[in-house]
Amino acid sequence: MDQSDNLDYNINFLTGINWFLVSNYRQAIDFFLIAIVETDPSDEHYSIYQSYAGLSSVLMHQLGGLHHCYHSFDVSLSIKPEIHLNLACAEFMSGHRKLGIQIIDKIDGLNLSSRNSKETLAFFDLVGKREKDAKGLLKRNKLTHKFIGRIFRKRKDVSIERIEAFIKETTKNRYKNTMINFQSQPH
Numbered sequence: 001m002d003q004s005d006n007l008d009y010n011i012n013f014l015t016g017i018n019w020f021l022v023s024n025y026r027q028a029i030d031f032f033l034i035a036i037v038e039t040d041p042s043d044e045h046y047s048i049y050q051s052y053a054g055l056s057s058v059l060m061h062q063l064g065g066l067h068h069c070y071h072s073f074d075v076s077l078s079i080k081p082e083i084h085l086n087l088a089c090a091e092f093m094s095g096h097r098k099l100g101i102q103i104i105d106k107i108d109g110l111n112l113s114s115r116n117s118k119e120t121l122a123f124f125d126l127v128g129k130r131e132k133d134a135k136g137l138l139k140r141n142k143l144t145h146k147f148i149g150r151i152f153r154k155r156k157d158v159s160i161e162r163i164e165a166f167i168k169e170t171t172k173n174r175y176k177n178t179m180i181n182f183q184s185q186p187h
Contacts, residue, residue, distance in 0.1 A: 009178060010035040013049050016056075017175055021168055025056040032056065047072040051086040052171075058090040059164060066094050073103075081107050081116040082174065085123060089167045092127065093160050101127065119170055126166055127158050 016031030032053035039046045050072035057065025069090045073083055084107050091100035104123055112120065 009045055010039055010049065012038065013045070013052070014175070014179065016052065017171065017179065020052065020056060021172055023059075023168075025060045029053055029056045029060075047080065047083055051083045055086045055090050055167065058093050066090050079107060079110065081112055081120065085119055085170065086167065088123065089163050092158060092163050097127065097158075115174070122170070123166070126162065 012031045013035035016028045016035065019025070019028035019031060032049055035049045036046065036053060039049060051069055054065050054068030054070075054072060057068055059065075069087045073087050084103055088100040088103040091097075091103060104120060107116075108120055108124075
């Protein structure tokens with residue numbers, strides 16, 4: 001079952017997503033935190049809720065937001081590309097390009113769903129990560145190869161606004177069906 005079709009998310013998380021998508025991060029955090037408190041830590045969505053709370057805090061330039069993203073990354077019992085992507089974006093918004101790319105590199109090459117693969121590739125396109133050398137001829141373990149790589153890399157200066165727009169669009173696409181069903185339910 002596609003995650004976007006899954007209706008077992010905490011209602012407060014979905015309300016937080018609504019606020020997140022309209023850039024009201026203070027309200028989003030409040031709802032994400034309620035969802036975290038109401039959810040058992042062993043629930044499959046618990047770390048996702050934490051991830052969005054941390055990402056919203058980073059977008060508000062609050063101290064501890066990045067730590068919250070890492071906590072969700074650490075407590076996740078399985079690999080969740082969504083959490084990796086949120087953490088990578090939080091690292092970029094915090095000025096840590098290299099760490100952001102390293103986080104996504106951990107899931108690059110795994111057997112991801114089509115949607116998660118597209119999100120990962122879109123992230124790499126946005127930030128200008130170099131393609132892997134399939135034959136291993138230009139590994140970065142030699143000084144000359146590092147120098148050549150620096151000359152030819154596609155480094156892009158990515159604004160916080162572009163990262164923010166990317167993560168919102170990704171979130172909107174990821175939860176589109178769930179949000180439609182959520183908004184059509186009588187409350």
